[in-house]
Amino acid sequence: MRKVFALLVTGVVLVSSLLVAPAAMAAPTASDPPTVSTDVQLRWCTWGSSGRCDPRPDAVVPAGATVNAVCWTKGLDATGAYKTDHWIFVAYGLVKGWVHSSWVKNSGLHVRVKSGPGELSSCDATRIDIAATNFALRGVVNRAYMNKTAALALFPAEEWGYDGTRSLVGQLSGNSPKIPHAGYKAVGKTIPGSGKAIDIFTANYASRATTAGAPPIGALVFWGPAQDNGNRGLEGISVGGGKVFVAQGRRTNDGRSPRFATIVDISSVAAGTYLGWVTP
Incomplete structure (x- = not known):
């Protein structure tokens, strides 16, 4: 009888162990970091x-x-x-x-x-701030690389300076707001892009722009009117790390741009007073 009782107790312990084990095995574990x-x-x-x-x-x-x-x-x-x-x-x-x-x-x-x-x-x-910056840096918003249909889908003819055969060279220098506009448009967000950068800043962002700190990625960065930007002001898009992608300079009388859009230190942009940055 004692042997039978001992066997029964052992069996209960084994069954209990089997019932508990799966729950312990299913406990979540931390995944390895990237x-x-x-x-x-x-x-x-x-x-x-x-x-x-x-x-x-x-x-x-x-x-x-x-x-x-x-x-x-x-x-x-x-x-x-x-x-x-x-x-x-x-x-x-x-x-x-x-x-x-x-x-x-x-x-x-x-x-x-x-x-x-x-x-x-x-x-x-x-993260449309990251995505929009990436699309802006693709650099296709340029009459030198776009057909007329694609260009006019973004902005009216007068914004591009169409006059028959003349084509803009460079990344829309003098029309700098088009670069961040196109970047955000690619991810489904519409921000102002037509007209002068200074007018866009004054009408939409002046009240909440700041010059404090480095702008985060995707922020819009503005400079005031100056001779170097045709008195239009400048607008760029921050890539982070104190740098900005911006089309400095202006269109000249032959429709050409003296500078391509580049990634530069914000502090190195000399065309116009620094007005600050804002998240769109």
Whole structure:
């Protein structure tokens, strides 16, 4: 009888263990953080745009470093660890920028499978400040690179200076508001883009603009009228890190622009008084 009782007790203990074990196995575990698999140089944008989107020697993330994967988008179809047109915007301390998705492990972006845990969100859906800046840096808002139909879909004819055969050269220098306007338009947000930068600033942003601190990515950055900008003022879009993408200068009498739009330090823009920045 004692042997039978002992066997019954043992059986109860075993059954209890089997019942408890699955619950313990189902306990959630922390996922591995995103890391880069090789030394990478971050980029300002995801396109092949006249050097603007080239790797940045001043923005190096060492192999094995943990990064914050912010969001993803599509851009240049390139080959890294494998070929894809997916790019991830990451932060490594104070350094931020784009990296080819193939170099980021555990990002939550599933390029080769349909879905998975911890999906990384699209910048177009959740971070339009980042997405709009990326589209602005693509640099296609230019009569030298657009057909007339595409140009007129953005702005009326008088904004482009059409007069038959003449074509603007450079990134709309003298019409600087078109660059941030087109960037935000690409992600479904409309901001003012026609007319002089100073008029846009005065009518829409003067009351809440600030000169304090460095503007965040996607912020609109303004300068007042000056001879160098044809007394129109200037508007650029912040790329972060105290830098701005802006079309300095003005159109000359032959319809040409003396300067291309470039990424420069905000403090180095000499055309007009710095009026500050504002988030649209």
